[in-house]
Amino acid sequence: MAKQSGGNVDTVMQETRLFPPPQEFAARAKIGSVAAYEKMWREAAGDIESFWGQLAGELHWFRPFERVLDWQEPDAKWFVGGQTNASYNCLDAHLDSWRANKAALIWEGEPGDTRTFTYQQLHYEVCRFANVLKKLGVTQGDVVSIYMPLVPELTIAMLACARLGAVHSVIFGGFSAEAIADRNNDAGAKVQLTADYGWRRGAELQLKKNVDDALKKSPTVKHCVVLKRTGNPVHMESGRDHWWHDLIAEASSNCPAVPLDSEAPLFILYTSGSTGKPKGIKHTTAGYNLYVKKTFEWVFDYRDEDVFWCTADIGWVTGHSYVVYGPLSAGATVLMYEGAPNWPDEGRFWELIEKYRVNIFYTAPTAIRAFIKWGDHWVDKRDLSSLRLLGTVGEGINPEAWMWYHRKIGRERCPIVDTWWQTETGGIMMSPLPGAIATKPGSCTKPLPGIMPAIVDSAGQPVPQGQGGWLVMTKPWPGMLRGIWGDQERYREQYWTKVPHNYLAGDNARCDADGYYWIMGRIDDVLNVAGHRLSTIEIESALVSHPRVAEAAAVGRPDEIKGEAVAVFVTLKNGEPDEALRKELKAHVRKEIGALAQPDDIRFTGALPKTRSGKIMRRLLKDIASGKTTIGDTTTLEDYSVLAKLRSDEE
Numbered sequence: 001m002a003k004q005s006g007g008n009v010d011t012v013m014q015e016t017r018l019f020p021p022p023q024e025f026a027a028r029a030k031i032g033s034v035a036a037y038e039k040m041w042r043e044a045a046g047d048i049e050s051f052w053g054q055l056a057g058e059l060h061w062f063r064p065f066e067r068v069l070d071w072q073e074p075d076a077k078w079f080v081g082g083q084t085n086a087s088y089n090c091l092d093a094h095l096d097s098w099r100a101n102k103a104a105l106i107w108e109g110e111p112g113d114t115r116t117f118t119y120q121q122l123h124y125e126v127c128r129f130a131n132v133l134k135k136l137g138v139t140q141g142d143v144v145s146i147y148m149p150l151v152p153e154l155t156i157a158m159l160a161c162a163r164l165g166a167v168h169s170v171i172f173g174g175f176s177a178e179a180i181a182d183r184n185n186d187a188g189a190k191v192q193l194t195a196d197y198g199w200r201r202g203a204e205l206q207l208k209k210n211v212d213d214a215l216k217k218s219p220t221v222k223h224c225v226v227l228k229r230t231g232n233p234v235h236m237e238s239g240r241d242h243w244w245h246d247l248i249a250e251a252s253s254n255c256p257a258v259p260l261d262s263e264a265p266l267f268i269l270y271t272s273g274s275t276g277k278p279k280g281i282k283h284t285t286a287g288y289n290l291y292v293k294k295t296f297e298w299v300f301d302y303r304d305e306d307v308f309w310c311t312a313d314i315g316w317v318t319g320h321s322y323v324v325y326g327p328l329s330a331g332a333t334v335l336m337y338e339g340a341p342n343w344p345d346e347g348r349f350w351e352l353i354e355k356y357r358v359n360i361f362y363t364a365p366t367a368i369r370a371f372i373k374w375g376d377h378w379v380d381k382r383d384l385s386s387l388r389l390l391g392t393v394g395e396g397i398n399p400e401a402w403m404w405y406h407r408k409i410g411r412e413r414c415p416i417v418d419t420w421w422q423t424e425t426g427g428i429m430m431s432p433l434p435g436a437i438a439t440k441p442g443s444c445t446k447p448l449p450g451i452m453p454a455i456v457d458s459a460g461q462p463v464p465q466g467q468g469g470w471l472v473m474t475k476p477w478p479g480m481l482r483g484i485w486g487d488q489e490r491y492r493e494q495y496w497t498k499v500p501h502n503y504l505a506g507d508n509a510r511c512d513a514d515g516y517y518w519i520m521g522r523i524d525d526v527l528n529v530a531g532h533r534l535s536t537i538e539i540e541s542a543l544v545s546h547p548r549v550a551e552a553a554a555v556g557r558p559d560e561i562k563g564e565a566v567a568v569f570v571t572l573k574n575g576e577p578d579e580a581l582r583k584e585l586k587a588h589v590r591k592e593i594g595a596l597a598q599p600d601d602i603r604f605t606g607a608l609p610k611t612r613s614g615k616i617m618r619r620l621l622k623d624i625a626s627g628k629t630t631i632g633d634t635t636t637l638e639d640y641s642v643l644a645k646l647r648s649d650e651e
């Protein structure tokens, strides 16, 4: 019988499929066996300082560091006394090698226009734009707010800030004027970068218009630089607004990277806001840079000839770490695509993979569920034989969606890396190393070297093996957040007090008999049914394993007898729902994971409410399922009409 309180969560899922790394893959991989992984992990665990200290030699140091780590919980200083520069590590570091003329960035716009930048060219553009920023008065420590489409100039702008020691705050291009102003004020931004418009499904997003509205309420912003993307007219405020191309035309390309203290802030990034108001997560220079470089190389087993495509928008941490800083400091070739996956049709991604011979493809479960819904014929007509590795990030992946990804996209040849991490962690924390670790659909498998997770109850005690509980990190790591911008107390409170001396991730997880980790969902989302604590993802995965279900979200709603009843929201791949299907789905869940988890209510919906980064917002569904009329913060909601529709269905 399960415990009723504390961090513990019961597991009902049975997933036994195991996929060892393909022999060919393992034979060529940098870390090619479990033994090699375990040796590395053990060495790191034995002495994290010497482990990270040795790896840090891969960065360029203007001044060597004196100490690897100064840990005054919860404040970490990594590579104390050293001076480096992330822009230098991403660009200059490659210029004395053959990589100077290697493609750093291959870009395709939504309308089909393309541009390619070698490391040399990217360096040239970054230096020029850094000089533009300097001219506008930007100096070390100033915050630059960036609200741009997914174009090369976004990467250029970030690296230009990093070059000067200015702190960038990238705001996803789908956010409203209100959200921009909130973030600008929270960060104290001095300069705003934007574009006239951005392309999205053939339409023009009014980026500059949103910025105009935001800047009315952002008193700290003195200048705004506008990139011409589509060329349609926009309002330009004289004295404040400048065209990118005008400023760059006069800028010199000579701009040495400023030697920066290891702990100089590199960027602020607001979280996805799945659980509430977004927090400005602060990352600093050396530790973050090293962490994303190494995790990129390990997890994606990157080789110089590979084309790497991470589909995330740079407005999210995935884009910061695995479109910009990780791949570029590793000297990789990155593909970047500006637009929607279903423009001009649902086959765009597969066309891009075929066209650019993409080798490594990293995307989100929400996208995979959409691909499944759109139908296999889009995939089948393309040559995807260049792919050798697939990855997922952002949410748990339901095992059946994993299997589809494995069969249809990976053609049963490509390992899948399910990477668990957070804005706060800076980079990937748990993931298979594709040449070493056999995968299990739905598990992020093992911690990376240097990462020491544990699963505990609310008293901080380790839970028995196999039991779900709170996921914590027992040791600091170089990529960890250094705080919440302007609110160190909230930082301490949120991550370091509930389980003393441990970083509390905010997710539930369990670890199986093979030492594999399974993320069970967010702590706040656990369902409390008849004394059992159930995880959202297990119920959802059981539903998604039904052939007609595309997506599902499970939440608890108050119930007099059981404490909470299980309410689920389901979208179908196609066809109309009826009573018979409702009964069938209940029976299906009962058969898959047991009577306890059988849904009490099933609601069919055309779409689920999601954050702008594509994550299901269960807390809003919980309000709806409980019949609450006032609903929590919705600023990060992607499409309000989805919520409005669900609410009107209630009435």
Ligand code: ATP
Pocket: 271, 272, 273, 274, 275, 276, 277, 278, 279, 317, 392, 393, 394, 395, 396, 397, 418, 419, 420, 421, 422, 423, 424, 444, 505, 506, 507, 519, 521, 522, 613, 615
């Ligand atoms: P907020 O913290 O504002 O609520 P958020 O947690 O969605 O927003 P992110 O930092 O973008 O913001 O997301 C990290 C979270 O995403 C993790 O804590 C976890 O809940 C989920 N997640 C990410 N990757 C995975 C994965 N591979 N498996 C399961 N869950 C994942």
Ligand code: MG
Pocket: 271, 422, 506
């Ligand atoms: Mg979070």
